[in-house]
Amino acid sequence: MRPVGTRTVLAELSGLQDVLALQAALFEAPLPGQQDVLAAAETVMVRAESPAAARRIGRILLELDLAAPTPQDGGLVVIDTVYDGEDLAEVGQLTGLGVEGVIAAHCDQTWTVAFAGFAPGFGYMVGENQALEVPRRSSPRTAVPAGSVALAGNYSAVYPRRSPGGWQLIGRTGARMWDLDRPEPALASPGHRVRFRAVRDVVQMAPEPSASAAPEAERPVVEAxxxxxxxxxxxxxxxxxxxxxxxxxxxxxxxxxxxxxxxxxxxxxxxxxxxxxxxxxxxxxxxxxxxxxxxxxxxxxxxxxxxxxxxxxxxxxxxxxxxxxxxxxxxxxxxxxxxxxxxxxxxxxxxxxxxxxxxxxxxxxxxxxxxxxxxxxxxxxxxxxxAGGEAESGVVGSPELQPDYPHDGVTVLDIVPGPRADWFDQASLDSLCGQDWTVKPESNRVGMRLQGTPLQRSRTGELPSEGTVAGAIQMPPEGLPVLFLADHPITGGYPVIGVVVDHQLDLAAQVPIGGSIRFRISPEYTTPNPGANEAPAGEPAGSPRKGSN
Structure with a gap:
């Protein structure tokens, strides 16, 4: 059990079969206080309603006897793909297969959607062999086009819409992977088998609607x-x-x-x-x-x-x-x-x-x-x-006090060590909290990209994709943190070094572009002993603080 902030636990399991078994068990019989469940490559993340519920769930999970889940067969999905991705040649070098070999290896096997994550319609597909196993990019792209066919680790996937991403791009498709107008929005959900078919061209997806795309004169008139x-x-x-x-x-x-x-x-x-x-x-x-x-x-x-x-x-x-x-x-x-x-x-x-x-x-x-x-x-x-009909009481008769908001100084955010803090040595952990980070212009509701002195990992290799939360401080290989906000991808493959305590996410949201942030290990929470199989320890020692700025 690894804590992810104060209300979430991450259960590490021995393989995908156990992951799917635990996910099935939690869906069939939710635990008291359980709010959400997310399976990933080697983990299951469970969100709880309170720190106490998270500790209780962590203890229960350690005692569960997992039975193999009933296999799911969602049928076969064929995805027409043009293999002209930006990273195709690099993948050919990394695998030793060359460009044509990569295309053949991708098309000549059946992929199975093991779990969903990252974004709606994004399915993590497992192949029949490890011929196309490649690392993620050292620095994620800020925008990957919708329909991009990609590889990372031992998985393949299709980006359902334009979004940030660090996978290796080998092609593109016109298939709409997520559509709320369909009875089943996801084209390929867990249990589906997928075959990629090489084509010279694809039918392009209709552009995503944008309320600001059409001139005002062309928009329909709404009756007042x-x-x-x-x-x-x-x-x-x-x-x-x-x-x-x-x-x-x-x-x-x-x-x-x-x-x-x-x-x-x-x-x-x-x-x-x-x-x-x-x-x-x-x-x-x-x-x-x-x-x-x-x-x-x-x-x-x-x-x-x-x-x-x-x-x-x-x-x-x-x-x-x-x-x-x-x-x-x-x-x-x-x-x-x-x-x-x-x-x-x-x-x-x-x-x-x-x-x-x-x-x-x-x-x-x-x-x-x-x-x-x-x-x-x-x-x-x-x-x-x-205006809707959600009024439920009278109008408040006097102003309310507002908290202080970030201005010219440095905003201090309390954190707890993340589930992958052990990927960093003490010098990097000290550097995370010992410097001021500047919010970069590329920041948005997905996450705040921070500029400062890069941190070094003490562990090499790839982290299998796993669930994450708002407030997570994810660390790409370049060493510059990304603080996830409400619209974050629900899974990620970069280690989370720390997590902002839940009640300070409101304060983090008010730090402007160009503002400064300093992280501080929260005095209100204790951390579990390294390696201990425990859920998060410690609840708030008193009422939540608004934080410093």
């Missing part, structure tokens, strides 16, 4: 109802709630608001349920107009909030402007315009409307998952966001 019309979406504005839990086996992460406390605060102010959908926006610039009288609140990064009442054409009235406070409910009357300014501190703001934003739920959530493409498209100018 009660809600908010988007006049300017700002840099990056999304609909988010508290996320979709329990779908890791489909390759779907929880997603949801990055600063959960701010979302809850904004909803509480307008009388909504805590999980009501709201707007998450970064760095200001969002401008919306009320359609009908509305009650709103903005929480999160403190910003100037200005409200303009347009002049009534023909009445002689002039335009009027007023300001409203953050973390306090206010009325936005029909036709009035709210603009969120650039934050004075922090990075993300949350705009809640009484009743919540009405949007179609996907897998139980209205959240946008930028990694998988699930959920509503990013906000676009001209879009009407109807």
């Amino acid at each position: 109802g009660s809600g908010l019309r988007v006049l300017s979406p700002g840099i990056h504005s999304l609909i988010e709630d508290l996320g979709r839990q329990g779908h890791s086996a489909l390759g779907v992460s929880a997603a949801g608001a990055l600063d959960r406390a701010s979302l809850r605060r904004a909803n509480r102010l307008v009388g909504n349920a805590p999980s009501a959908a709201a707007i998450e926006t970064v760095s200001g610039g969002l401008k919306v107009q009320a359609v009908g009288d509305q009650v709103l609140a903005v929480a999160g990064a403190p910003s100037a909030l200005s409200v303009v009442t347009p002049s009534d054409n023909g009445s002689g009235e002039t335009e009027r402007q007023r300001t409203v406070p953050v973390a306090s409910p206010f009325a936005l009357l029909d036709g009035e315009i709210l603009t969120i300014g650039v934050p004075e501190a922090g990075f993300r703001s949350y705009l809640a409307i009484r009743g919540g934003v009405a949007a179609d739920p996907v897998l139980g959530s209205r959240s946008t998952d930028t990694m998988s493409g699930i959920g509503p498209a990013p906000l676009a100018a001209g879009q009407l966001l109807p």
